Amino acid sequence: MNRADALNLVKESITQVVPDADLAALGPEDTFRDALEMDSLDFLSYLEILGERTGVRIDDADAPQLTTLSGSADFLAARVT
Amino acid sequence: MAEFTMPSLGADMDEGTLVEWLVAPGDPVRRGDPVAVVETAKSTIEVECFESGAMGRRLVEPGTTVPVGTPLALIEPAAEPREEPGEAGRPREEPRVPSASRRAAPAPAAGAGAGPAPAPAAGPAPPRAPAASGAPEHGAAEAGPLVRHLAERSGVDLGSVHGTGPAGRVTRADIERASAGAAPRSPRVRATPLARRLAAELGVGLSEVTGSGRDAAVRARDVSGAAARRSAAHPPQRPATAAARASRPPGEEAPGMRQAIARLMTRANRDIPHYYLSTTVDMTAATDWLHDHNRRAPLPERLLPAALLLRAAAVAAREVPELNGFWADDRFTPGEGVHLGVAVSLRGGGLVAPVLHRADTLDPHALMAALKDLVTRARTGRLRGSEVSGATITVTNLGDQGVETVFGVIHPPQVALVGFGRVVDRPWAVGGLLGVRPVVTVTLSADHRATDGAVGARYLSAVDRLLQKPEKL
Numbered sequence: 001m002n003r004a005d006a007l008n009l010v011k012e013s014i015t016q017v018v019p020d021a022d023l024a025a026l027g028p029e030d031t032f033r034d035a036l037e038m039d040s041l042d043f044l045s046y047l048e049i050l051g052e053r054t055g056v057r058i059d060d061a062d063a064p065q066l067t068t069l070s071g072s073a074d075f076l077a078a079r080v081t
Numbered sequence: 082m083a084e085f086t087m088p089s090l091g092a093d094m095d096e097g098t099l100v101e102w103l104v105a106p107g108d109p110v111r112r113g114d115p116v117a118v119v120e121t122a123k124s125t126i127e128v129e130c131f132e133s134g135a136m137g138r139r140l141v142e143p144g145t146t147v148p149v150g151t152p153l154a155l156i157e158p159a160a161e162p163r164e165e166p167g168e169a170g171r172p173r174e175e176p177r178v179p180s181a182s183r184r185a186a187p188a189p190a191a192g193a194g195a196g197p198a199p200a201p202a203a204g205p206a207p208p209r210a211p212a213a214s215g216a217p218e219h220g221a222a223e224a225g226p227l228v229r230h231l232a233e234r235s236g237v238d239l240g241s242v243h244g245t246g247p248a249g250r251v252t253r254a255d256i257e258r259a260s261a262g263a264a265p266r267s268p269r270v271r272a273t274p275l276a277r278r279l280a281a282e283l284g285v286g287l288s289e290v291t292g293s294g295r296d297a298a299v300r301a302r303d304v305s306g307a308a309a310r311r312s313a314a315h316p317p318q319r320p321a322t323a324a325a326r327a328s329r330p331p332g333e334e335a336p337g338m339r340q341a342i343a344r345l346m347t348r349a350n351r352d353i354p355h356y357y358l359s360t361t362v363d364m365t366a367a368t369d370w371l372h373d374h375n376r377r378a379p380l381p382e383r384l385l386p387a388a389l390l391l392r393a394a395a396v397a398a399r400e401v402p403e404l405n406g407f408w409a410d411d412r413f414t415p416g417e418g419v420h421l422g423v424a425v426s427l428r429g430g431g432l433v434a435p436v437l438h439r440a441d442t443l444d445p446h447a448l449m450a451a452l453k454d455l456v457t458r459a460r461t462g463r464l465r466g467s468e469v470s471g472a473t474i475t476v477t478n479l480g481d482q483g484v485e486t487v488f489g490v491i492h493p494p495q496v497a498l499v500g501f502g503r504v505v506d507r508p509w510a511v512g513g514l515l516g517v518r519p520v521v522t523v524t525l526s527a528d529h530r531a532t533d534g535a536v537g538a539r540y541l542s543a544v545d546r547l548l549q550k551p552e553k554l
Contacts, residue, residue: 018428019461020428037428039426039481039482040385040386040387040480040481041385041387041452041453041456041457044380044383044385044453045453045457047380048380048381051379051380058380059376060372060375060376060383
């Protein structure tokens, strides 16, 4: 998966969890989990959606990398073939 | 003939707006089916039917705001056989007090002093009126007790009804025809004598008052409460504009949400003498167990610490039943089962406390699934009536917000609120040595009228003990 597609997929997944999320105001390195006030249930839903849509395995240890837009996009770009 | 009434969906609800019907007249309905959508000050809720049968005549149009307890529609018996002569004096249905009302029982009626009286949603009051005794009352007309009861409720004089049944018996259909033609009269409301006198003095219609007494009977203080609300220029009926509903942007606090919370919390703070206890629980065992489970589980089956915390809170409530129930009429009534209210903050502000019913019987996996579902629907979609009422104890978990300790305000008429903070690493003495351990602060706010500190302490030690054996939870 190229990085642009990965970033789009990340943004769509966030929007699915937080429908009114203002992604334009979000920098690539901002911790969106805090910025969008996602709680642990929201964040788990986000991981589930990423996993469902890409089929990639996401471990607890991967979670810290997945709290920013660029971290999530890099993760998917590297893992999803 | 049963009535489907505006249910009480929380101690802070006085009225609701019927938004839409989900079934058409004539459609079959089963107990537990959602039949209508109701908007309260705090949220939009699918309301279930408490009877099985067929959707009958609708009494209220969508867009109308009515007080709790107002009949919204009639539910007709599923099969509508003509009444046989041999049935005279024999009720066709059992008086349906317990089964229908039990589920709704903990739903507090609106207004001060609301207690675990059966909610209005439980249907009509049991037929204890003399009409049900089987003795003919109005002389001329032959009619079964249920038909007489219906006539009384509909304000129809049996003597003036032409019976079309066998041998000139008056049937339900006759009563309905007559009542459709007759000017609607308020059904007879169960009320105490003092309440009736007070209502007459204050000019309050008893049918507009939500009863907080046994079987939803209206009591004097319900009447004075209604009078006070009315004098505060609170019109009982007003059309809700569709535009106002549709225009609320997502993420903005529902109109009325703040006021509803304000009313409930003011009442809690005024009426409940709270006492507060706190303890710090070593979460090493629980955290290790979670990590181990989550390493092996696929994403949808992963557990959050909240699943174990809620499970421990529910089991501890079963062990210390003095904290699981309601304070009403100057005494404590234990809850039937542990129904865990979970405070959920909404994006844009405000909160709702949907209920995990029989939470003590759900293992952490089932609790986790139920929690995800409830929270998602509380924030994005619709909750059902049974999911916002009947909590016997409430849990608030502010750990995600970074808070370590939360001392909450009890939701009346409940008598306890459990607070969980964030799981944090702290220096911790174990066996004379200092180590770094994940710990969580568990608090209890409890009603001192119902329990003393020793009971609360028992509860917190139970939570601690349970969390040390996560594999047994």
